[in-house]
Amino acid sequence: MLRLRSQSIPATLFLILLAVPLHAESGYNAWLRYAPLDDAAAAQYRASLPAIVVSLKNAVPEQSAQQELIRGIRGMLGRTLRIEADIPGNEPSIVLGTLDEIRRRFAITAALQPDGYWLKSTRVSGTRHIIIAGANDAGVLYGTFAFLRKIALGESIGEIDEKQSPTTAIRWVNEWNNINGTIERGYGGPSIFWENGRARADLTRVNDYGRMLASLGINGCAINNVNADAKFLGPDLIPQVARIADALRPWGVKVALAVDFGSPKTLGGLDTFDPLDPKVVAWWASKVDEVYRAIPDFGGFVLKADSEGRVGPSVYGRTHADAANVVARALKPHGGVIFYRGFVYDHQMDWRNPRNDRARAAYDNFHDLDGKFDDNVIIQIKNGPIDFQVREPASPLFGALDKTREAVELQITQEYFGQARHTVFLVPMWKETLDFDMRIRDRSTPVKSLVGAFVGVSNVGMDESWYANHMSQANLYGFGRLAWNANLSSRQIVDEWMRLTFGDDPAVLKTVVDLQLSSWRTYENYTGPLGLQTLTDIVGNHYGVAVEASERNGWGQWHKADSQGVGFDRTVATGTGFSGQYSPAVMKLYESLENCPDDLVLFLHHVPYTHRLRSGKTVIQYIYDSHYDGAEKVATYARDWSALKGRVDERRYQEVLEQLEYQAGQAVVWRDAVNNWFFKESGIADAKGRVGRHPGRVEAESMTLMDYVAKPVTPWESASGGTAVECAAGKCTASFKYDGNAGSRNLVVQYFDQLDGVSHFRVFVGDQLVDEWTAADRLPTRKVDSAASSRRIIRGLLLRKGDVVRIEGTPEGPETAALDYVEIVLRAGYSDR
Numbered sequence: 001m002l003r004l005r006s007q008s009i010p011a012t013l014f015l016i017l018l019a020v021p022l023h024a025e026s027g028y029n030a031w032l033r034y035a036p037l038d039d040a041a042a043a044q045y046r047a048s049l050p051a052i053v054v055s056l057k058n059a060v061p062e063q064s065a066q067q068e069l070i071r072g073i074r075g076m077l078g079r080t081l082r083i084e085a086d087i088p089g090n091e092p093s094i095v096l097g098t099l100d101e102i103r104r105r106f107a108i109t110a111a112l113q114p115d116g117y118w119l120k121s122t123r124v125s126g127t128r129h130i131i132i133a134g135a136n137d138a139g140v141l142y143g144t145f146a147f148l149r150k151i152a153l154g155e156s157i158g159e160i161d162e163k164q165s166p167t168t169a170i171r172w173v174n175e176w177n178n179i180n181g182t183i184e185r186g187y188g189g190p191s192i193f194w195e196n197g198r199a200r201a202d203l204t205r206v207n208d209y210g211r212m213l214a215s216l217g218i219n220g221c222a223i224n225n226v227n228a229d230a231k232f233l234g235p236d237l238i239p240q241v242a243r244i245a246d247a248l249r250p251w252g253v254k255v256a257l258a259v260d261f262g263s264p265k266t267l268g269g270l271d272t273f274d275p276l277d278p279k280v281v282a283w284w285a286s287k288v289d290e291v292y293r294a295i296p297d298f299g300g301f302v303l304k305a306d307s308e309g310r311v312g313p314s315v316y317g318r319t320h321a322d323a324a325n326v327v328a329r330a331l332k333p334h335g336g337v338i339f340y341r342g343f344v345y346d347h348q349m350d351w352r353n354p355r356n357d358r359a360r361a362a363y364d365n366f367h368d369l370d371g372k373f374d375d376n377v378i379i380q381i382k383n384g385p386i387d388f389q390v391r392e393p394a395s396p397l398f399g400a401l402d403k404t405r406e407a408v409e410l411q412i413t414q415e416y417f418g419q420a421r422h423t424v425f426l427v428p429m430w431k432e433t434l435d436f437d438m439r440i441r442d443r444s445t446p447v448k449s450l451v452g453a454f455v456g457v458s459n460v461g462m463d464e465s466w467y468a469n470h471m472s473q474a475n476l477y478g479f480g481r482l483a484w485n486a487n488l489s490s491r492q493i494v495d496e497w498m499r500l501t502f503g504d505d506p507a508v509l510k511t512v513v514d515l516q517l518s519s520w521r522t523y524e525n526y527t528g529p530l531g532l533q534t535l536t537d538i539v540g541n542h543y544g545v546a547v548e549a550s551e552r553n554g555w556g557q558w559h560k561a562d563s564q565g566v567g568f569d570r571t572v573a574t575g576t577g578f579s580g581q582y583s584p585a586v587m588k589l590y591e592s593l594e595n596c597p598d599d600l601v602l603f604l605h606h607v608p609y610t611h612r613l614r615s616g617k618t619v620i621q622y623i624y625d626s627h628y629d630g631a632e633k634v635a636t637y638a639r640d641w642s643a644l645k646g647r648v649d650e651r652r653y654q655e656v657l658e659q660l661e662y663q664a665g666q667a668v669v670w671r672d673a674v675n676n677w678f679f680k681e682s683g684i685a686d687a688k689g690r691v692g693r694h695p696g697r698v699e700a701e702s703m704t705l706m707d708y709v710a711k712p713v714t715p716w717e718s719a720s721g722g723t724a725v726e727c728a729a730g731k732c733t734a735s736f737k738y739d740g741n742a743g744s745r746n747l748v749v750q751y752f753d754q755l756d757g758v759s760h761f762r763v764f765v766g767d768q769l770v771d772e773w774t775a776a777d778r779l780p781t782r783k784v785d786s787a788a789s790s791r792r793i794i795r796g797l798l799l800r801k802g803d804v805v806r807i808e809g810t811p812e813g814p815e816t817a818a819l820d821y822v823e824i825v826l827r828a829g830y831s832d833r
């Protein structure tokens with residue numbers, strides 16, 4: 001191979017090399033890219049890093065650790081470590097082993113919790129060795145990833161001496177995957193585990209996912225939907241589960257399953273699934289034995305019972321403790337655990353009864369059972385009392401189980417957070433729950449001190465970038481890092497993730513860190529602020545805006561907005577009594593309107609729209625302002641990201657830009673829908689005169705229409721003016737005359753892109769075609785509604801007064817090339833490119 005020595009590169013060639021674009025990255029390697037370090041840093045590490053690696057054990061996790069070390073060092077430093085079977089006497093080496101093995105060879109030791117690690121530089125007869133010691137096999141793996149992370153982040157490894165142990169022993173993800181390969185609330189493509197009723201033939205991605213999980217210290221993975229199909233425990237599928245376990249085992253990740261409580265009957269053929277029936281007890285015991293024969297290191301079960309239509313112990317008048325314990329006792333001899341979900345509520349509640357309150361359900365169902373659960377039962381509690389909404393208080397159940405093990409369940413997949421089409425970094429929200437002080441017995445008791453396990457609902461898919469949004473990977477990263485150490489700050493986490501994922505160019509770092517850290521508040525601002533919850537279509541896709549979808553039905557996500565006021569009275573004094581489920585100190589905070597934090601005021605109180613918040617603003621004005629603020633902020637995200645061109649590899653640059661531009665458009669849809677709805681309901685005008693006024697907007701229904709037909713949209717707030725035009729012919733046009741001043745303008749076309757067709761649009765100014773596109777996105781709706789509402793911006797059009805703008809729509813399939821409005825503005829979106 002021809003080698004160029006650096007001093008022989010002529011100056012011109014050097015400039016050409018510098019100009020070579022950053023190579024495209026797919027996001028597949030996430031934060032484990034091991035990108036080459038810059039020359040100075042690489043030289044420093046090369047000088048201090050031994051060239052030899054020794055693994056003291058030949059078992060799987062250590063072997064994975066050794067391979068990972070070689071891979072990482074090769075990627076970052078361009079050097080391939082040499083594997084030696086034993087520690088060399090007079091050459092430096094990196095030694096991997098458990099504390100026991102290390103003690104025998106080096107006569108040093110440390111105190112570590114299970115899964116903990118120790119990174120230690122030491123000398124033996126003057127020769128320096130770097131030790132990566134684990135409390136157990138998995139700890140060696142976690143230490144190795146931590147060591148590589150340090151190098152990737154440019155931290156010193158010279159005289160390293162660092163011990164870390166996880167704050168909780170059980171750190172799992174749940175994957176709501178179905179046997180046919182679909183994923184409930186998954187947005188990154190089909191299942192990596194299942195396809196057509198079987199485990200995928202090629203499980204490479206499962207193995208790679210295991211690597212990602214191990215890099216964060218995650219040690220368990222439940223590989224099917226909690227709305228569980230009993231077949232997963234059938235004789236056909238257990239061997240399939242075993243194959244998946246084999247793919248995850250090298251990374252110290254135990255496989256687990258969600259189970260259906262009715263299995264003894266549906267699968268086992270018994271005439272009952274009563275947890276106290278001896279036949280049922282025997283069935284669970286023998287089924288669990290069968291699972292462990294196939295998978296000796298099986299982790300355990302997750303169980304959703306008596307909730308959202310799942311069968312449970314109530315069928316036989318038994319308790320959740322009876323249900324959990326019958327399964328727990330079967331698992332116990334094998335060392336398995338059962339996560340019993342605290343997410344139990346009645347989804348057919350009578351909304352007319354003002355005392356009914358879904359937020360009470362978890363506490364009401366479980367707190368009397370405290371002390372009745374076996375010690376391998378863990379109650380898995382969602383962070384808030386409702387269901388992963390944009391803001392909820394910490395679930396009161398965390399403070400109600402003195403004698404029972406608890407896990408916090410956090411949702412990594414962005415079900416109510418824009419489904420990976422919006423960027424929302426969830427760590428700041430999770431930290432609010434984890435740091436929330438429940439004041440049990442009037443002592444400091446943050447939620448993180450009460451939970452002994454972390455569960456993240458991850459739902460990665462076959463998309464190359466796992467979640468179909470590069471930014472969403474930060475949520476898995478953040479979950480794992482918090483599960484390991486809940487005291488890490490959001491900034492620390494995002495800073496690490498960012499540098500590992502995109503590099504440490506200061507401009508990129510600042511833009512992305514600022515974006516991620518503000519993104520939750522931004523999303524809340526343009527969806528449901530003040531504790532209103534997400535205000536999305538809760539009886540449908542959980543994606544688009546539909547303010548009333550949560551009202552007047554049994555699902556219980558009521559915000560109770562009417563012409564007089566808004567918010568759910570959950571006080572003890574006049575409401576449902578929910579605030580009384582907290583300790584007296586917390587109850588005091590929530591019970592009184594004066595003390596209640598603004599962010600949760602409408603979660604806990606019903607108030608007139610003119611109620612003044614602690615901030616001094618009225619509730620209605622806050623709703624208006626926050627929606628404008630939120631939408632403007634997303635526009636700045638897209639603008640700021642667009643300024644990074646050339647600093648990020650082209651593929652990820654483009655993909656993130658498209659995502660942020662789309663989000664900026666959707667934020668406007670949300671802004672207008674929510675504000676118009678509250679304006680109509682309250683009759684109170686926006687003090688700043690914006691709501692209901694859209695300078696430069698021309699409604700499609702007011703244009704000259706050829707074959708397009710105006711139709712009302714449901715719910716009305718999903719379209720501007722409550723109306724869209726739909727094309728029922730082969731081709732339709734909508735046109736209007738521009739009557740503004742001459743100059744360069746941006747033209748925004750708001751159209752609808754449904755799931756079931758690929759319409760084509762063309763835009764003309766006079767006879768000149770100025771843009772065309774197809775509506776080929778995969779948005780989660782077949783209806784003309786807010787979820788389908790999409791935006792095309794045609795920038796820098798030179799318009800004159802009197803110009804005719806004509807939009808031609810060609811429908812395809814059931815999709816009707818529907819249009820909402822056109823806006824002609826000086827600036828739209830993030831830039832005037």
Ligand code: GCV
Nearest residue numbers: 176184185226227304343387
């Ligand atoms: C798996 C929410 C989701 C459901 C999910 C449920 C749960 O209601 O919308 O898809 O079911 O939570 O956590 O069990």
